[in-house]
Amino acid sequence: MQPAASIAGAPSVALIPRASLRWRSRLEAAAMPIMAVLVAMVLFGSFCASQGRNPLAVFGAINKAAFGSWYSFQNTLIRAAPLMLTALCTALPARLGLVVIGNEGALVIGGLTATAAGLAVQSAPVLVVLTAMALAGMVGGGLWITFVGILYYKRGVNETISSLLLNYVAIAFLNHLVNGPMRDPSSLNKPSSYPIPDDKMLPAIGESNIHYGLVFGMVVCLIAWVLMEHTSFGFKVRMIGGNIRAARMAGLPVAAIGLIICFLAGAAAGLAGMIEVAAVHGRANESLAAGYGYAGILVAFVARHRGLAIMLVSVMLGGILASGGILQRQFQLPDATILVFQGLVFITILFSDSLYGKLKFFKEEAA
Amino acid sequence: MKHWKKTILTAFGVIFSAASLTAADKVSMGFIYVGPKDDYGYNQAHSEGCAGVQKLSWVKAVEEASVPETTAVQETMRNMINLDGVQVLFPTSFGYFDPHILKIAKQYPKVQFLHCGGLYTEGKNPKNVGSYFGYIDEAVFVSGIVAGHATKSGKLGFIAAKPIPQVLRNINAFALGARSANPSATVQVIFTGDWSVPVKEAESATSLINQGVDVLTCHVDSPKVILETAERRGIYVCGYHANGSKLAPKGYLTGAEWNWSKVYTDYAEMVKAGKSLSAGTIPHLVRGGLKEGFVKCSDYGPTVDSAAKKDAEAAKAMFMDGTMVIFKGPLKDNSGKEILPAGKELKQQDISLESMSWLVEGVIGSTKS
Numbered sequence: 001m002q003p004a005a006s007i008a009g010a011p012s013v014a015l016i017p018r019a020s021l022r023w024r025s026r027l028e029a030a031a032m033p034i035m036a037v038l039v040a041m042v043l044f045g046s047f048c049a050s051q052g053r054n055p056l057a058v059f060g061a062i063n064k065a066a067f068g069s070w071y072s073f074q075n076t077l078i079r080a081a082p083l084m085l086t087a088l089c090t091a092l093p094a095r096l097g098l099v100v101i102g103n104e105g106a107l108v109i110g111g112l113t114a115t116a117a118g119l120a121v122q123s124a125p126v127l128v129v130l131t132a133m134a135l136a137g138m139v140g141g142g143l144w145i146t147f148v149g150i151l152y153y154k155r156g157v158n159e160t161i162s163s164l165l166l167n168y169v170a171i172a173f174l175n176h177l178v179n180g181p182m183r184d185p186s187s188l189n190k191p192s193s194y195p196i197p198d199d200k201m202l203p204a205i206g207e208s209n210i211h212y213g214l215v216f217g218m219v220v221c222l223i224a225w226v227l228m229e230h231t232s233f234g235f236k237v238r239m240i241g242g243n244i245r246a247a248r249m250a251g252l253p254v255a256a257i258g259l260i261i262c263f264l265a266g267a268a269a270g271l272a273g274m275i276e277v278a279a280v281h282g283r284a285n286e287s288l289a290a291g292y293g294y295a296g297i298l299v300a301f302v303a304r305h306r307g308l309a310i311m312l313v314s315v316m317l318g319g320i321l322a323s324g325g326i327l328q329r330q331f332q333l334p335d336a337t338i339l340v341f342q343g344l345v346f347i348t349i350l351f352s353d354s355l356y357g358k359l360k361f362f363k364e365e366a367a
Numbered sequence: 368m369k370h371w372k373k374t375i376l377t378a379f380g381v382i383f384s385a386a387s388l389t390a391a392d393k394v395s396m397g398f399i400y401v402g403p404k405d406d407y408g409y410n411q412a413h414s415e416g417c418a419g420v421q422k423l424s425w426v427k428a429v430e431e432a433s434v435p436e437t438t439a440v441q442e443t444m445r446n447m448i449n450l451d452g453v454q455v456l457f458p459t460s461f462g463y464f465d466p467h468i469l470k471i472a473k474q475y476p477k478v479q480f481l482h483c484g485g486l487y488t489e490g491k492n493p494k495n496v497g498s499y500f501g502y503i504d505e506a507v508f509v510s511g512i513v514a515g516h517a518t519k520s521g522k523l524g525f526i527a528a529k530p531i532p533q534v535l536r537n538i539n540a541f542a543l544g545a546r547s548a549n550p551s552a553t554v555q556v557i558f559t560g561d562w563s564v565p566v567k568e569a570e571s572a573t574s575l576i577n578q579g580v581d582v583l584t585c586h587v588d589s590p591k592v593i594l595e596t597a598e599r600r601g602i603y604v605c606g607y608h609a610n611g612s613k614l615a616p617k618g619y620l621t622g623a624e625w626n627w628s629k630v631y632t633d634y635a636e637m638v639k640a641g642k643s644l645s646a647g648t649i650p651h652l653v654r655g656g657l658k659e660g661f662v663k664c665s666d667y668g669p670t671v672d673s674a675a676k677k678d679a680e681a682a683k684a685m686f687m688d689g690t691m692v693i694f695k696g697p698l699k700d701n702s703g704k705e706i707l708p709a710g711k712e713l714k715q716q717d718i719s720l721e722s723m724s725w726l727v728e729g730v731i732g733s734t735k736s
Contacts, residue, residue: 071449075442175560179529188722189484189531190462209445280438282466286561287436325443328431329451335403335433 028362033302036352040344047340053331062341065326066319074209080318081210082107084217084311085272086296088224089145091305092265093159095228096258097241102148102163103269104293105170106141110270111277112174113140115284116182118196118277129200133274141270142263144170149262153255171289178285192285202279213275218311220268225307237261269293302349320345394638396420396631397453398430399443401460401588402563408589408608412625413459413483415609419628420635429453436462444471448478455479455638457631464498472496479644481634484533487651494645499630499653501661502715504540505686506623507584508693509664509679510605511544513620514582515552516675517603518545523554524575526585526593528562530734532723534586537623539727540693541584541605546729548678555580556732562588572596582620594619603670610665621679622665629660656715657686700725701732 045055066076089103117136118129148166151157175191177183182193204211228234240247240254248254272292281287299317303309324338357363398417400410410432421428429451434440440463447453454477458468461484472480472493480496487498514523523545527534542554555578557571569592572583576597583597584605591614597604598615606612606622630653642648655661664683667676685691692714696707706725707713713720724734 065446075446078438078442172560189486189533190465191529191531209441276437280466285462287462290435290437292437321439322442325431325434325446326450329429329447335431 024362028356028359031362032352032356033349036348037345040341040348043344043348044341047344048333051333053333058327058331058333061326061330062320062323065323072322075322076315076319077210077214078318079321080311080314081214081217082272082276082292083296083299083314083317084221085268085275086293087299087303087310087314088220088268088296088307089141089265089293090297090300091303091307091310092224092228092261092268093145093149093258094300094305095234095237095241096261097244098149098152098258098262099160100145100148100163100262100265101160101297102145102166102170102266102293103296104289104291105163105167106144106266106269107273107276107293108167108170108174108288109144109273110137110141110266111273111288112177112182112284113137113270114274115193115196115277118200119194122197122200126200129196130202130278133196133278134271137270137274137277138267139270141273142265142267144270145262145266146259148266149259153258167293174284174288175286182284184283187285190285192283195283196278198282201282202275211275211279213272213279216271216275217314220271221307221311223307224264224268224310228307233257269296272296298346302346304353316345317342393425393427394455394635395451395453396426396428396635397444397447397451397456398428399434399440399447399456399458399460399463400430400432401436401462402433404430404432406589407591407594407606407611407614408587410459410588411609413457413627416625416627416631417457420631423632423635425639426635434460436460436467438467440467441471444468444480448475453478455481455634457481457483459483468496469493476645479638479649481644489651495643497644497649497651497653499634501625501630502654502656503623503625503662504536504693505656505691505715506662506664507537507607508540508544509682509686510584510621510623511541511546512548512679512682513667513671513675514541514584514603514605515545515548516672516678517620517670518549518552518582520579520581521549521552522578522580523552524572524580524583525554525556525730526568526571526575526583526587527556527558528587529560530558532721535723535726535734536720537586537607538730538732539723539725542727542730543693544682547682548675552729554730556726556730558732559587565589565592568592569596573600576600576602584622603668606665612665612668615668617669619665619668620671621667624663624665626660626663630655654716657683658689694720699728701728701730703728 048055048058065072067073086103086107089106090100093100114133114137118133121129121132148159148163151162152159178193179191183191184194202212236252236257240252240257276288277284299310299313303313320342327333327337328335398413400413402410404410404414417428417430420426429447431443434443440458444456447456456478464482464486468480468482469492472495476495482498484498484500487496525538525541527538538556545552555575559567559571568587572593573596582603583593585593585607590607590611594604594611594614598618603618603620604615605620608625610624611622612619637649644651682691692712695712697709698707700706726732726734
């Protein structure tokens with residue numbers, strides 16, 4: 001259990017009461033990721049230079065394409081929305097000391113159950129349809145990851161392996177359903193379910209290109225943050241993550257809490273699947289498995305599994321991804337270039353984790 | 368307030384038309400691919416088409432690769448229109464059409480959206496949307512003839528993504544071509560379930576070769592690993608999408624290739640002449656095969672003998688003069704059921720071919736997933 005807990009961020013820090021955090025350690029928490037991003041930018045800049053492109057021009061273009069105007073910031077936010085929800089699927093169990101990476105599977109199952117529910121009540125008013133889809137998506141995704149929890153608590157099956165493998169099962173299940181029982185016979189060359197009626201879809205916010213999925217993501221991240229940091233339930237979860245034996249000694253129902261967290265985690269990813277169906281695709285098909293689940297794992301680890309940080313990191317990753325196009329169109333760099341940048345950012349941030357508490361400047365003087 | 372807004376809009380209008388004046392003498396085209404440009408497959412074929420129009424001095428073309436079938440492609444289309452001033456968009460992946468192209472096309476009625484795959488429905492889809500596709504089964508049929516001549520074991524292998532009409536049509540054309548040269552030949556099919564799963568494709572190739580298959584071909588997004596596996600195991604292979612002879616210099620027989628640069632040049636010329644989809648001067652559905660130059664066959668590999676070449680060239684000549692029909696009776700499916708009685712034939716334009724759900728006699732495999 002212990003190795004998992006140490007991978008999942010630094011639970012010991014979370015247990016320290018807030019008042020004892022001094023400015024130096026607060027500064028450390030902010031400065032480390034910023035320095036890591038700077039290091040990544042230097043590395044990526046030299047990569048661009050090696051390809052014969054001016055690094056400053058490249059960064060200018062990335063900034064312009066990701067954050068430079070309301071038009072481009074919308075693109076960033078659209079990309080960030082699903083990541084906020086899928087990241088929680090890893091982040092919540094991580095606080096317990098579980099490394100769950102079944103985000104993609106939970107998203108797919110949530111999308112499927114949401115589609116089924118939406119089609120079942122498609123003639124009802126739009127709010128009823130969307131509520132039914134959201135509930136079905138959350139229950140579907142939730143039960144999917146609860147299954148991972150049951151395997152772990154009842155049978156001792158490693159949760160990382162089982163959740164990873166269940167992703168493939170979920171995608172195969174999706175393909176089976178849209179090729180068979182759920183198939184709309186008119187979807188010849190791209191097998192899909194029947195469509196949700198257009199007027200029952202989740203709309204865009206006002207005049208923008210952003211759909212309401214972004215609001216869902218932010219609200220759920222806030223709820224997760226309150227739940228984990230400011231409730232006794234969250235404290236219990238962190239206690240289990242900090243020391244599972246001590247938690248058992250204290251009489252905490254470890255397995256029950258674990259299963260609840262697994263359900264919530266899967267529900268968040270399932271909701272992401274529902275939004276993909278209700279706001280973007282309008283039907284279930286292979287496009288549901290677009291990698292948002294896997295990107296969510298990255299977001300969760302970089303955000304150190306904290307609800308508020310997940311929002312910020314999702315926006316950062318959304319911005320990086322949204323600027324991928326301009327590097328191809330303006331600089332004729334290959335399509336994988338943006339992945340190089342993304343990889344460098346994440347590696348340096350994760351590496352910076354190992355430096356916490358090791359730099360003298362950030363050491364609090366002994367009280 | 369109203370008047371205020373109007374002034375701003377006019378100002379924007381002036382700026383925009385000033386900006387477009389400089390670009391007006393060039394036809395501006397945008398190409399979007401779902402995978403990398405160098406996949407020796409579907410995306411490379413389109414990228415080669417883009418490179419073809421880029422050679423024209425009056426065309427400006429931008430391209431973006433590895434764009435997933437999510438909101439990401441909507442963003443790319445909007446960016447190409449707003450930032451690069453693109454007038455004609457070619458989002459090439461099949462899954463881009465519904466809902467992504469349909470949604471953006473409604474928002475930008477002046478931009479032309481041309482989609483590869485052929486889904487346009489008159490009356491239902493926006494007027495500025497059109498689709499194009501090629502009868503690549505003609506080139507696959509020719510590959511089949513060459514494969515039928517090359518095989519010694521009489522066992523051919525076909526690695527396919529999904530049992531959907533477009534794919535089944537190619538499998539059947541390959542089998543019919545092969546059996547026209549070697550009536551006892553069989554085609555063993557493996558469906559991998561997805562468009563790009565290189566590990567499964569390599570496993571399927573290995574497994575087919577171990578069963579005695581000595582000519583492979585495929586219909587997946589990137590034939591790369593299949594070509595490489597075949598070459599390493601010393602068997603023959605027919606390419607698909609793009610010319611793969613570089614990856615299998617010894618075993619490459621021939622292959623079915625797209626010739627998108629011809630199609631894209633045609634479109635560019637129509638746009639240059641002021642034609643548009645909405646006005647009805649560019650047709651909404653464009654189709655063509657070997658005769659129209661939409662598809663072509665790779666040059667023969669070093670091992671293709673003169674008998675094979677003679678039969679293949681004869682078939683090509685019949686396609687060129689329009690007398691060749693691939694699907695004609697008597698035709699049975701692989702469970703013995705009659706598909707077409709003697710004397711009946713399905714010409715390329717026949718709409719029932721686009722909902723094909725059967726495998727012809729001689730194909731070993733099932734469309735059930």
